Amino acid sequence: MSDTPVATPVSFAEFPAVTTAEWQARLARDLKGQDPATLRWHLPDGFNVEPFYHREALAALGTLPTPLPHPQVPWLNVPTLTVEAGDGRNQIDLAAAALRNGADGIHFVLPDAPTFAVHYLAEQLPLARTYVGYTVTAGAADLLSQLVDAAPGTALRGFMRFRSAGGPEGAATADHRDELRRCVSLTTGMPDFRALAVNAAFFGDRGATATQQIAFALNAAAALLADVPSEEISAAQVAGALHVHVAVGPSYFLEIAKLRALRRLWATLLHGFGLPEALNGQLRIHAATSSWTQTTLDSHTNLLRHTTEAMSAVLGGADSLSVAPFDSLYAEPNDFSGRLARNLSVLLREESGLGQVQDPAAGSYYLETLTDQLAREAWVHFQRMEAAGGLPQVRGLMQEEIKEAATETFRRIASGQQVVVGTNRFQNRGEQFSFHPKKLLRSASFDVTRATYPTEVLRLATALHFERRERKSKRAAVVLLGTNTNQIILESFLNTLLPHERPEMAASHPKGTVSLLYSSPEEATLMYATPEQFQRFARFIYQIPTEKQLFIPPTLLSSDMPTLQEAVRVFGFQEMKVQGYTTEQVLDRLQGR
Template sequence: MSDTPRPAPLSFSEFEPVSTAAWQERIRRDLKGADPETLVWALADGFAVQPFYHEAALDALGAAPAPQVRPGAEGAGWLNVPTYSVGALGTGHAAISRAAEAVQRGADGVHFDLTDAASFDVDYLHDHLPLAGTYLGFSVRIGAAEFVERLLLTAPSGLRGFLRFDPLADHTPDLPGQLADLRTVLRRTRHLSDFRALTLNGTFFANRGGTASQQIGFTLAAAATYLSELPNEELSVADVAAALQIQVGLNPNYFLEIAKLRAFRQLWATLLHAYGLPAEAAAGLRLFASTSTWSKTTLDPHTNLLRVTTETMAAVLGGADAVSVAPFDSLFHDPNEFSDRLARNLSLILREESQLHRVADPAAGSYYLETLTSQVAQGAWSQFQRIQAAGGLPTAVGMVMQELHKVAQEQFQRIADGSQVVVGTNRFQDPNEQFDYNPKKLLRSRDFDSTRAAYPSEVLRLATALHFQRREKKRKRAAVVLLGTHTNQLILESFMQLLPKAERQAFNVNHPEGTLSVLFSTPEGATLMYATPEQFGHFARVVCRVRQDDAGFVPPHLLNADLATMQEAIALFGFKEFSVEGYSTDDVLARLQGR
């Protein structure tokens, strides 16, 4: 309108412009002779973060990128979508009841992670959460077409939400058959404008320690496979692209996670352009962000609340369309109302009290975040091109898994030597921590997640806590706890960090490569030992009274037997005591346990 007052341009004429060179000179002066390069932060992605960024950083990008404004980003901004798991043969009644209560108390929708979709009670779900009017996501591993048909029969007026069925990331057998299932799903749901039937499981790469660039690059490689393989005479490339959504895993590196989500959107446009699709197709991308398991701990577990807060803020500021926050105690407790409520309320606080939904793309124009977004995008595109050059997925899946294993091992190493801090686990521990769960039950559980970053460090403490409990009860039995694969060096590195600096030296440690670390606990003492996987496998079969030729047997993490049997089996199968020159097992354990 002509009478609307025009804002006056801001001017700070009393301040002279300061060049990049002038800032760098000031930094060198303030460091008083120290090397400015010590302030540079090298990321595992292969690029460096500078100690400061100036307006010239945007010039290096060509120009300030346009803000990323998502369609439908007004209003709520993002959906608060908790996740509930349903195990094998489960009808899901308990999870559905929890979900219905969550929706009444502030959740915007629900994501069900189904181990067995065929057993899930769709009618019961519809009675408690009407399918046509509730935002509902479903993760399934097999039987996707049949499951979607059941949903459509129950709710013929339509569905809201998404389906995550990603046979590439989930390594589902019979890929041709799964792709045929996916085509059926896409044909049956393409008329549903608010249902994304092809959600990619990017959390797989995040939960195995992948770098930000790897997570994007590997997920884009999966998307390229679907865009290439799914279209046929009944299904166009545009149909496939319209059904795509990405589930992204989140980790606590705040600014890097913001940049990761923004880089996803940038590269999505590049990928769809390569398939001849217009820019509007890329603008419709939906990102469903989930807090990852990789960074969570069982030690000092309330620190997980702080981690998921950082992760959720990064997701919101990075432009996620929906966010799922895991309860802080989900690693070791059964579902409970207390932790469910805390997880659900986190998004509510960020929206209702922090008002984070009021600004679209708050990172836009930031010298630092725009540069970081560009660096992550370049690294991710390079990863994507390497995968494609190797034949794409699934041909290159071996290379992907090998690279994920490598970066995970590097993180384990950094946590062990203290250069990567996990608060409450390898730094700032609570020496008087009392567990409100049973370490024995946890170590025995097949569901205990041993793929996490903190696992090699925390399992030793859990195992020795179990040992001290047993010793106090004076049980005349023994236990062997599997600490993990390739953890001998990690134990040594952790031990080294606890020695006075004058005592830190190159120790002679004779542990063959590829051996397993174990803890042998008796009423008299605990001994660190190592064994080959074959030795441990034969040993576990004897202790568990399983035939040696039983190929389906998976050795548990915790083995119990009477003392004589355990001692005889350890001697028989040749377990070796973990030794560090100049220090006994007792010395190492005492240091690691803070005694």
């Protein structure tokens, strides 16, 4: 039609180029004399992120960044279902429903794999077409054998993750070498199934920095590549059977760069083992929203965190993605939160169009530089661990480094330096909990490894204390706040006072002790004890016989007041004192009362 407007091509020449010097001049003008260095962001990984990056940033890398191997586009939307007990028929039915409503695959977590209804699974979910992942703690090869028998002649799709107790894959390879070799043998000729896992999420969900997560994942992969090959199974077969599980946090650009750096270093690792270059592009990354950053308080804010985390995962090149329901920390699986979690990938893929692009971060001055910095730091860290003996020898060293990083995060959250919306900033003081705090604190499934746990448990314990006082209950309680948490509580409390009101405070308790809150209708007292003292105390309160070696105390222990008061005295708990303030005044301040 004659009146149809004709689009005028846009020429980049129409926009004058802006030099680095011009950006710096504009920055200095806008800051009005303030040092631009104050805008630098110092990462826990040990390096700084600059306020802005220009084209010279790519030149500083030495060579143009190597394009990343193409991940699957679009990524697979893979919800996670845990089979707590029984044969899992109910979870299989839930999986079938999810696949009819937006999911592309399913990840089953199986604490008791031998009881899983494999034949029912094969009936409900055609294994030739359905992407299914399995996480087991034992019997990985037997489960794979059953799956192969249940679908004869079928090439399985998905992955197997054999999670040994208390450590990442690769930490005890020698104990499971034959099992892992069977897994590789059973899935030979199945290019869409990964029989071996590197669990980087083990580190990320415990507070490791991005650099540590990448480095330790490479250490685990190196252990598997060194230990699993045999006369019948080559190192190339092992590499082709590996995939990586990654936990993705809410630091948007950093997490994008983390996945990109991991892919880049994977190629470097395989080259170090003398493996064919063609294997570099076969790495599969399964990403999941991080439990480390998930919160119990104001739990709908998890929807925002999960959106950011999911975007980072897919822009960073994840092949599959699991998004946790926003209420998974305290609620049973339900249709509402499960649907929201499942639909997040659908929205990003279909409405945001992220399923139409590959490696959209390529060429970004900022992201290419950040990817390069993470890769360099992680490779140095990886080499240092290998020089110290590699896994499993350095397992203790890894745990110490992660503990240090996690403790620093606890401190930053408690002091308000690191904002967690709904937990330490913009709290909903009138929040009506969707759970019973007492039951949650007593639950063995309550995740105590998260970044916000010390802050959350103090708030929940305080709420219970004030409730107990108002009701004039005849019972008292001791709540486990965590290791070395009293110092964090002190710093958080001092930040509520004006500078001239703050007392001089020394360390609140010896290093390595656990922090406790004793609460009765009459008083509340912050205390500390050694882990051994608390263990003996808990066994006494719950009358656990000494011959029962394995006993994990709940977060909340309660009894009648005389019994609890006497037990606290006998087992040697010490009071943590704040000069000039009672514990109740400290709690009032922290609660904003």
